[in-house]
Amino acid sequence: MSPVLAGVLQLTALVAALALAYRPLGDHLAAVYSSPKHLRIEKVIYRCIGADADVRMRWPAYLRSVLAFSAAGVLLLYLLQRLQGGLPLSLGFASISPDQAFNTAASFVANTNWQSYSGEQAMGHVVQTAGLAVQNFVSAATGMAVAIALVRGFAHRRTPAPDGTGGTLVRAGELGNFWADLVRGTVRVLVPIAVLGALVLVACGAVQNFSGIHAVGQFMGGYRQSNGGAVASQEVIKLLGTNGGGYFNANSAHPFENPDAFTNLFEVFLILVIPFALTRTFGRLVGNVKQGYAILATMGVIWLGLTALMMWTEFAHGGPALQAAGAAMEGKETRFGVGGSAIFSVATTLTSTGAVDSFHSSFTAFGGGIQLLGMMLGEIAPGGVGSGLYGMLVMAIIAVFIAGLMVGRTPEYLGKKIGTREIKLAACYILVTPTLVLGFTAASMVLPDALGSMLNTKALGAGSHGFSEVLYAFTSGANNNGSAFGGLNADTPWYNTTIGLAMLLGRFLPMVFVLALAGSLAEQQPVPETAGTLRTEKPLFAGLLVGTILIITGLTYFPALALGPLAEGLS
DSSP states (O other), rough: OHHHHHHHHHHHHHHHHHHHHHHHHHHHHHHHHHOOOOOOOOHHHHHHHHHOOTTOOBBBHHHHHHHHHHOOOOOOOHHHHTTGGSSSOOOTTTOOOHHHHHHHHHHHTOOOOSSOOOGGGHHHHIIIIIIIHHHHHHHHHHHHHHHHHHHHHHOSSSSSSOOSSSSSSOOBHHHHHHHHHHHIIIIIIHHEEEEEEHHHHTTTTOOOOOEEEEEEEEEESSEEEEEOOSHHHHHHHHHTTOOOOOSSSSGSSSTTTTHHHHHHHHHHHHHHHHHHHHHHHHHTTTTOOHHHHHHHHHHHHOOOOOHHHHHHHHHOOHHHHHTTTTSTTTTBBBHHHHHHHHHHHHHHTTTTTOSSSSSSSSSOOHHHHHHHHHTTTTTTTTTTTTTTHHHHHHHHHEEEEEHHHTTTTEEEEEEEEOOOOHHHHHHHHHHHHHHHHHHHHHTTTTOOHHHHBBBBGGTTTSSEEEEEEEHHHHHHHHOOOOOOOOTTTSSHHHHHHHHHHHHHHHHHHHHHHHHHHHHHHHHHHOOOTTTSSSSSTSSHHHHHHHHHHHHHHHHHHHHHHIIIHHHHHOO
């Protein structure tokens, strides 16, 4: 079988698996977030954390809960790393330095999982399981909670109705209860799927233990140190929750995390399944599943288009050596080949996952540009768990506004008017990430110490690939992705601090605008549909939405892409 055909068959199998899971998982998510009852274990958790899950929150209270919970997570994870040297099961590793501890704490709480360290050489079992793995669950659940809050803003009707969090009536401006949404997303969605997924990975050869460090003989002679850990369980939630932080430095290219071609495809399935299924949840909660299909079609077109483009770029890269090898195999695992690596790469950069099964810096110049473009789109196709849906809905508001301008009609979306307040909040949302990415990249390109981190481009100076490395780092951090071009040494005070700030601001500032937008929509009286109302469930709107996303991204990032991957690819 040719490598190209193998890649196409893998993509076909992946699409089929996602299609089979779409409806049942989407309906389950809708039931989870609209159920009037609490499970017994959930009631125990509420008592332990002192939360009243039946109190309905307006957007300021919802936002305060999100920020307070996340701030506590950053502090606790930071302290856990700083105290690692005195903890049991530390494997003899010392405590983490202050700047790296801050970077890692910010990274995992922000659902980024950027790692400027080698996991198997820095983190003991307690930090890995009680710290990093826990944040993999709750940061993903936080993203889903914010997305559901925005959906409730669209679905809200001024007529009192059941609120789905255990209460009886929803009043104007109320978005539900953050603590109930957080716990339900964790207990009813993430934990059950993670348990089943971990069993699959263990059955296929992934490691799950608490072993110490062992000396392992190498094929060419000599020994190297290796340790085990609760790898399979953390691997599943790092992918399912679109987190991305690996137990080992090689991430999902390590055979302990990703043993073979089947597990590679299974891991891509885990990355994509919840973000795609949330479009079904959206349709169910707003009372029109066709609206969910329109969002799904938009996400699917972008994802399949970039996946096909990536596979073509990697398979068709010119040069006798690359052609003889069957395309650009340098930096890719022979277990997965070019097809599997390309599919994984696009999935992880179009979502906020950042896990890797190959060396992104070794992709062709245009392939690296596709990875950058996937993040620059806002990671909305299908995007991160929760963040992909609310990012796409913000883009839908922009598209509706543009359509309204073209026909001279007040824009409406799902029965809610898109006025001055809504469009200002949407505009602020889409401006946050580019400001962080381009601002920090520009600062890094003029600082000698920051330029010195380009380890493999010293012969080229601050050349196009070196620029791409820095641009990729801040694009990844601000978009809460976490992958990297490996030629950049990011374990420096400058990059640890600035990327840490980019991750926190890139995660929580957009949430401020999303929840404010949700509150504004929830305050509105729905407007009746008329003959002049834009039909947002039709293919025409999906096409308009795709065009809006590409135009906004192109106008924002094209100069930076021209200086980096495009210049390298054309040279």
